Amino acid sequence: MSIKNNNKMALILLVVVFVVPVIMAKFALEYNWFNKASTNRGxxxxxxxxxxxxxxxxxxxxxxxxxxxxxxxxxxxxxxxxxxxxxxxxxxxxxxxxxxxxxxxxxxxxxxxxxxxxxxxxxxxxxxxxxxxxxxxxxxxxxxxxxxxxxxxxxxxxxxxxxxxxxxxxxxxxxxxxxxxxxxxx
CATH class of the missing domain: 3.40.30.10 (Glutaredoxin)
Structure with a gap:
């Protein structure tokens, strides 16, 4: 494997690890994919x-x-x-x-x-x-x-x-x- 391929893999891995979770969180908030928790009982x-x-x-x-x-x-x-x-x-x-x-x-x-x-x-x-x-x-x-x-x-x-x-x-x-x-x- 060449250094050029290793750099591409590192960049892809970096995007997957850091950018994808941020994008998923944005979609989760926009489309209400989770239940908003409340701790009050009344x-x-x-x-x-x-x-x-x-x-x-x-x-x-x-x-x-x-x-x-x-x-x-x-x-x-x-x-x-x-x-x-x-x-x-x-x-x-x-x-x-x-x-x-x-x-x-x-x-x-x-x-x-x-x-x-x-x-x-x-x-x-x-x-x-x-x-x-x-x-x-x-x-x-x-x-x-x-x-x-x-x-x-x-x-x-x-x-x-x-x-x-x-x-x-x-x-x-x-x-x-x-x-x-x-x-x-x-």
Whole structure:
């Protein structure tokens, strides 16, 4: 084999080793050949919901947020329990998190009495119009996580099934711990 052939082979090998992977990566990104990974377990809201009108009276912390409905069914009771338990399960970072329940004039009074008996929770009384304005495109029958700037970023389903509610609580806890680890504020 001549030196000229060796040089050609080296050049071809160089192109194959360095250029082809770059071209393949470009095609993979352009044509979505892979699943984009996300590590959050709740539904990421994009765009986020600006909830400054609802949370203006709340402390500047991360928030678990739940809107008390007119009729508190099993799903509502599971949500109230989940929010209070996850807040407690945060552990040493619990002082950075707030469990906030939004009540309107039509909210179920028995649910509000139950919340009053819980420790480390806050009930904010708001007008129904304010709630409707903030959640204009998103149903409120869910549990939400809001950041320290009062932007709602994650949503978790509200379910009447107790076993599923426990699983959803674990997801909320995992996401909140991750947010607290990554966040320096709140």
């Amino acid at each position: 539904e990421l809201l994009d765009p986020t919901i600006v909830a400054a009108d609802l949370l203006e009276d709340a402390e500047k912390k991360w928030h678990f947020l739940y809107i008390i409905p007119e009729q508190c069914d099993q799903a509502c009771e599971n949500a109230i329990y989940s929010v209070s338990q996850v807040k407690t399960a945060i552990g040493r970072e619990a002082d950075r998190v707030n469990a906030v329940f939004i009540a309107t004039a039509k909210s179920d009074q028995s649910a509000l009495e139950k919340i009053a008996g819980l420790s480390d929770t806050q009930v904010l009384h708001k007008e129904q119009e304010n709630v409707n304005k903030v959640f204009k495109d998103v149903p409120v029958n869910a549990i939400f996580i809001a950041d320290t700037l009062n932007n709602i970023v994650l949503k978790y389903p509200n379910t009447p099934d107790e076993e599923q509610a426990i699983m959803d609580s674990r997801d909320m806890l995992a996401d909140m711990k991750k947010l607290l680890k990554l966040s320096r504020i709140g």
